[in-house]
Amino acid sequence: MDSAQALQQLINGLTLGSLYALIAIGYTMVYGILRLINFAHGDVLMVGCYFAWFGAVQFGLPWWVALMGSMVLTALLGVLIDQGAYRPLRKAPRISALITAIGVSFFLENLGLVIFGGRPKAFQRPEIFNQLYQWGELRVLSLSVWVPIITAVILAGLMFFIYRTRQGMAMRALSRDLVTVHLMGIDTNRVVALTFALGSALAAAGGIFWAMKYPQINPLMGVLPGLKAFVAAVLGGIGNVFGAVLGGLLLGLCEIMLVAFLPDLAGYRDALAFVLLIGFLIFRPTGIMGEELPE
Amino acid sequence: MKRLAFVSGLLLLTLAMACPAVAEPLKLGVPFPMTGPNAPYGQNALRGLKLAMAARPQVLGRPVEIVVVDNKSDKVEASNAANRLIQYDKVAAIIGPLSSSNSLAAGPVCETAKVPMVSPWATNPLVTQGKKYVFRVCFIDPFQGSVGASFALKNLKAKTAAIMVDVAQDYCVGIAGFFERAFKKQGGQVVIKTMYNTGDQDFSAQLLAIKAKNPDIIYVPAYFTEGALIARQAREMGLKQIMLGGDASQAAELIKIGGPAVEGLAFTTHFDEKGVTTPAGKSFVKAYRAKYKEAPDSCSALAYDAYNALLDAMDRAKTTKPQALVKALEQTKDFQGVTGVMTLVDHNAVKPAVILHVKDGQFVYMATVSPN
Numbered sequence: 125m126d127s128a129q130a131l132q133q134l135i136n137g138l139t140l141g142s143l144y145a146l147i148a149i150g151y152t153m154v155y156g157i158l159r160l161i162n163f164a165h166g167d168v169l170m171v172g173c174y175f176a177w178f179g180a181v182q183f184g185l186p187w188w189v190a191l192m193g194s195m196v197l198t199a200l201l202g203v204l205i206d207q208g209a210y211r212p213l214r215k216a217p218r219i220s221a222l223i224t225a226i227g228v229s230f231f232l233e234n235l236g237l238v239i240f241g242g243r244p245k246a247f248q249r250p251e252i253f254n255q256l257y258q259w260g261e262l263r264v265l266s267l268s269v270w271v272p273i274i275t276a277v278i279l280a281g282l283m284f285f286i287y288r289t290r291q292g293m294a295m296r297a298l299s300r301d302l303v304t305v306h307l308m309g310i311d312t313n314r315v316v317a318l319t320f321a322l323g324s325a326l327a328a329a330g331g332i333f334w335a336m337k338y339p340q341i342n343p344l345m346g347v348l349p350g351l352k353a354f355v356a357a358v359l360g361g362i363g364n365v366f367g368a369v370l371g372g373l374l375l376g377l378c379e380i381m382l383v384a385f386l387p388d389l390a391g392y393r394d395a396l397a398f399v400l401l402i403g404f405l406i407f408r409p410t411g412i413m414g415e416e417l418p419e
Numbered sequence: 420m421k422r423l424a425f426v427s428g429l430l431l432l433t434l435a436m437a438c439p440a441v442a443e444p445l446k447l448g449v450p451f452p453m454t455g456p457n458a459p460y461g462q463n464a465l466r467g468l469k470l471a472m473a474a475r476p477q478v479l480g481r482p483v484e485i486v487v488v489d490n491k492s493d494k495v496e497a498s499n500a501a502n503r504l505i506q507y508d509k510v511a512a513i514i515g516p517l518s519s520s521n522s523l524a525a526g527p528v529c530e531t532a533k534v535p536m537v538s539p540w541a542t543n544p545l546v547t548q549g550k551k552y553v554f555r556v557c558f559i560d561p562f563q564g565s566v567g568a569s570f571a572l573k574n575l576k577a578k579t580a581a582i583m584v585d586v587a588q589d590y591c592v593g594i595a596g597f598f599e600r601a602f603k604k605q606g607g608q609v610v611i612k613t614m615y616n617t618g619d620q621d622f623s624a625q626l627l628a629i630k631a632k633n634p635d636i637i638y639v640p641a642y643f644t645e646g647a648l649i650a651r652q653a654r655e656m657g658l659k660q661i662m663l664g665g666d667a668s669q670a671a672e673l674i675k676i677g678g679p680a681v682e683g684l685a686f687t688t689h690f691d692e693k694g695v696t697t698p699a700g701k702s703f704v705k706a707y708r709a710k711y712k713e714a715p716d717s718c719s720a721l722a723y724d725a726y727n728a729l730l731d732a733m734d735r736a737k738t739t740k741p742q743a744l745v746k747a748l749e750q751t752k753d754f755q756g757v758t759g760v761m762t763l764v765d766h767n768a769v770k771p772a773v774i775l776h777v778k779d780g781q782f783v784y785m786a787t788v789s790p791n
Contacts, residue, residue, distance in 0.1 A: 129627060136623060242454030244461065244644065246675040263657050293627045338620040338648060340676045344455070348618070361696060383624040390624050391586060 128261035133384040139268040141376025142275035146330030146354035148368035150323025155362035156299035163225040166350015167232035173341045174327025187250040193257045195325040202324025236343030244342035247335040249392035355401045361414025427548045444484040448504030448513040455492025456644045459670045460517050460718045464473045471726035478730045497521035501528040511739040519543035519590035526553045532548045533741045539721035543593040547766040556725045564597025564787045566687050567774045571757045577635035587617040594640045594665050610634050618770030622649050622773030626656050647677035654680040685776035689717035693784035694773040703757040724756035
C-alpha cells in the first residue's frame with residue numbers, strides 16, 4: 125500500500141471517526157447527567173435523516189436548510205422523548221429507564237417502518253460534497269474533506285457552549301451531582317431537556333452526513349452507527365464530551381486501518397468495534413479520558 | 420294436490436341442503452420479505468402474487484386466501500414464518516421465500532412438516548437439492564453463472580475478471596462460484612476474488628485491491644443495497660470497468676441509489692417485458708402496468724407464475740393433499756407461465772435467462788439466452 129492509498133485511508137478514517145464522534149457526544153452527554161444509556165439515540169439519528177430527506181426531496185429545500193431544519197426538529201424530538209419516556213422515571217431504579225430506552229428505540233424503528241415502509245430511499249448528495257479531488261494517485265471525495273472540518277466547527281461551538289456559558293456550566297454541574305444542583309435552585313429538568321436537544325441535534329447532523337456518505341436511508345439505518353457510537357463513547361470515557369470525540373476518531377481510524385491493512389478481515393470490521401469495547405471494559409472501563417468518580 | 424305440494428316442497432328442501440355451503444377457503448402461506456434489505460423484492464413479488472390472485476381467485480371450487488407473513492429478510496425469521504404458517508395458519512402450501520438464504524432456512528421446515536413449498540426466486544441449487552417438498556419456478560445458478568460468463572467473454576470481450584462475493588449470502592457465494600468455474604472453463608482468467616458482508620457500506624479496501632489488478636470486468640452478483648454502493652464507490656475511486664451482476668441487481672432502488680454510477684451495469688435475470696415469449700406474459704405486463712404504472716420485474720413475474728403453477732398442479736392432482744400435490748408439481752410440463760414455457764426438472768425450472776443493462780437511468784433489455 126503506497127503513500128497515496130495510506131493517505132486516502134487516513135482521510136476515510138477521519139471522516140468516519142468524525143461521524144462517530146458527532147453521534148457519540150449525544151450518548152455521553154446524556155450518560156454524564158442522567159447515568160442513562162440512551163439506546164434510542166441511534167434511531168433518533170434515523171429520524172433526523174428522514175426529516176432532512178423530506179426537506180430536500182418533498183419541499184425542495186437547499187441542503188443546508190434541510191440540515192438545519194432537521195437538526196432543530198430532531199432536537200425537539202429528543203426533548204419530547206425525554207419528557208415523555210425518561211422524565212417520569214427520574215426517581216425510578218436505573219434499569220427501568222434503560223428498558224424504557226430500549227422500548228423507545230423499538231418504537232421509533234417500527235414507527236419508521238410503518239410510516240416510511242421497508243424500502244430504502246435514496247439520499248441526494250449535494251453537489252458540493254460530490255466533487256472528486258484528485259492529487260496524483262490520490263482520489264478523495266470532497267465529502268471526506270468537508271466532514272471533519274464541519275465536525276470540528278460544530279465541536280468548537282459545543283465546547284464554547286459547555287465551558288463558557290452559564291447553561292453549559294449548569295450541564296457540567298449536573299453531571300457532578302444532580303440533586304445538589306437542584307437544591308441550588310437550578311431547573312434541572314430544563315437543563316436535562318437542553319442536553320437531550322443538543323445531543324439529538326448533533327446526532328441528526330451525524331446521521332445526515334452518514335447518509336451523504338452512504339447514500340441510502342431506511343428505518344433500521346440507525347442501529348449499527350448508534351451502537352458503534354456508543355462503543356466510541358465508552359472508549360473515550362463515557363460522560364466526557366472530549367472523550368467521546370476522541371473515542372469516535374479512534375474507532376473510525378481503527379476500523380479503516382483494519383480494512384486497509386488486513387483486507388481479508390474486512391468482513392470483521394463491525395466485530396472490531398465490539399472487541400475493542402470488551403477489551404476496554406475489561407482493562408480500562410473508565411475509558412481513555414474517564415475519571416473514577418466517588419459514588 | 421296437497422300431497423304433491425308437500426313432496427315437491429321436501430324435494431326442494433333436500434336439493435337446497437345438498438348445495439354446498441360457501442366453500443372453505445384454501446390458505447396459502449406467503450413468507451415474503453416485506454421489510455429489511457430485501458423489501459423491494461418482497462413488495463414487488465407480493466404485487467405479482469396479488470395480480471395472479473385477482474386473475475384466478477379460485478381453485479378446486481374453493482376461494483384462495485393468502486396469509487402474508489413478513490420474514491424481515493432474515494433467515495431465522497424466515498424459518499419462524501414458515502413454522503407459524505404451517506402450525507398456526509395451517510396453510511396447504513407455501514409460496515416463498517424469495518432469497519436463497521431464506522429459502523434454505525424455510526425449506527427444512529416445510530420438508531419436515533410435509534407441506535409443499537414453491538420459491539419464486541431462489542436460484543441456489545441447494546434449495547431444492549435432496550428435497551421432496553421444495554420446488555422453484557425459476558432457473559438455478561449453475562445456468563445463470565455460465566450465462567454471465569459467456570456474456571462477459573463474448574459480448575463484453577473480457578479476458579480477465581474480478582469477483583466480489585457477499586460471504587453472508589448463499590446466493591452470492593453460489594453464483595460467484597459458478598461464474599468463476601464457467602469463466603475459467605471458457606478461457607477467461609479470474610484475477611482476484613474479494614469478499615464483503617451483507618450490510619457493509621464501505622468497500623474501499625476491496626475496490627482498491629481490484630484496482631491494483633486491473634481486470635476487464637468486475638462481477639458483482641450483489642443484492643441492490645450493496646450493489647449500488649459498490650458501483651458508486653468504484654466510480655469514485657476511478658474504476659471504469661463494466662460491472663456485471665446477477666438477478667438480485669434487478670431492483671428499482673439500484674438505479675435510484677446508484678445514480679450515474681450504475682450506468683452500463685449489466686446483469687442476468689429472469690424476466691423483462693421486452694423479452695416476453697408467451698401470451699400469458701403479454702397480458703401480465705399489460706395488467707401490471709395498468710395497476711402499478713411501472714414495468715414488472717422478475718420477482719413480480721415469478722411470484723405470478725409460482726401462484727399459477729401451484730394452482731395448476733392442484734388442478735391436475737384434483738386435491739390439495741401434499742403427496743399428490745408434490746407428484747403433480749414434479750410432473751409440471753410445458754406450463755405457460757408469464758416468464759416463459761416452464762417444465763420442472765428435479766424440482767427446478769428450465770428456462771431462458773434475459774440480460775438487461777442500465778441505460779439512461781432505466782433497465783433496458785439486451786438479449787435472451789436459452790439453456791442448451
